[in-house]
Amino acid sequence: MLKKIAVFASGNGTNFVALQQAIQTRPIPAEIALLVCDQAEAPVIKKAQADGIPVLVVNFRDYATKADAEAIMLSALQREHIEAILLAGYMRIIGQTLLTAYPHKIINIHPALLPQFPGRRGIEDAFEAGVTETGVTIHFIDAGIDTGQIIGQRTVPVMADDTLDSLAARIHQTEHQFYPDVLQSLINKGAI
Numbered sequence: 354m355l356k357k358i359a360v361f362a363s364g365n366g367t368n369f370v371a372l373q374q375a376i377q378t379r380p381i382p383a384e385i386a387l388l389v390c391d392q393a394e395a396p397v398i399k400k401a402q403a404d405g406i407p408v409l410v411v412n413f414r415d416y417a418t419k420a421d422a423e424a425i426m427l428s429a430l431q432r433e434h435i436e437a438i439l440l441a442g443y444m445r446i447i448g449q450t451l452l453t454a455y456p457h458k459i460i461n462i463h464p465a466l467l468p469q470f471p472g473r474r475g476i477e478d479a480f481e482a483g484v485t486e487t488g489v490t491i492h493f494i495d496a497g498i499d500t501g502q503i504i505g506q507r508t509v510p511v512m513a514d515d516t517l518d519s520l521a522a523r524i525h526q527t528e529h530q531f532y533p534d535v536l537q538s539l540i541n542k543g544a545i
């Protein structure tokens with residue numbers, strides 16, 4: 354049985370593509386059965402459509418509250434029988450509606466070694482702090498910003514001649530390997 358997962362994303366979707374390619378080429382018993390996106394113009398939408406993956410775009414401005422928006426998401430997730438959610442560059446805090454519906458089944462990838470450098474600027478903040486090592490964290494989410502039980506971390510060196518772009522590229526490369534590895538291991542362990 355393939356584990357039905359949803360990916361939530363707000364932007365480019367390179368992690369979405371890495372997950373989808375890994376699922377297609379490796380023995381990962383999963384299927385991305387839904388992409389949820391909160392930005393109508395995000396490039397990730399076309400990437401999902403190109404693979405025939407159903408897309409739900411939720412424009413938060415159309416809803417009075419986060420709970421209202423998440424209720425729409427939840428009906429789509431339930432309709433598609435989604436068992437776990439992978440956040441991949443989804444730039445919003447998940448609210449109580451989804452946390453309650455998917456306890457310990459929502460996972461996030463963050464481009465820094467949490468608890469250092471949480472938030473939207475994990476790569477920039479680490480670069481500007483002048484650290485010699487940063488990395489990638491994958492964790493279950495809770496109601497906080499990039500908090501929640503850490504599943505795993507991979508370190509990424511910061512080179513003396515790095516620019517923000519070269520460091521970001523190295524971090525993204527690590528993310529694209531690491532997220533599929535973690536997905537595979539969580540499914541194999543029966544954790545999601």
Ligand code: GAR
Pocket residue numbers: 362363364365366367368369441442443444462463464471472473474475499525528
């Ligand atoms: C990724 O680097 C991800 O770790 C980060 O957004 C990027 C999305 O890239 N997430 C966060 O910063 C969450 N706090 P992508 O759209 O190309 O996958």
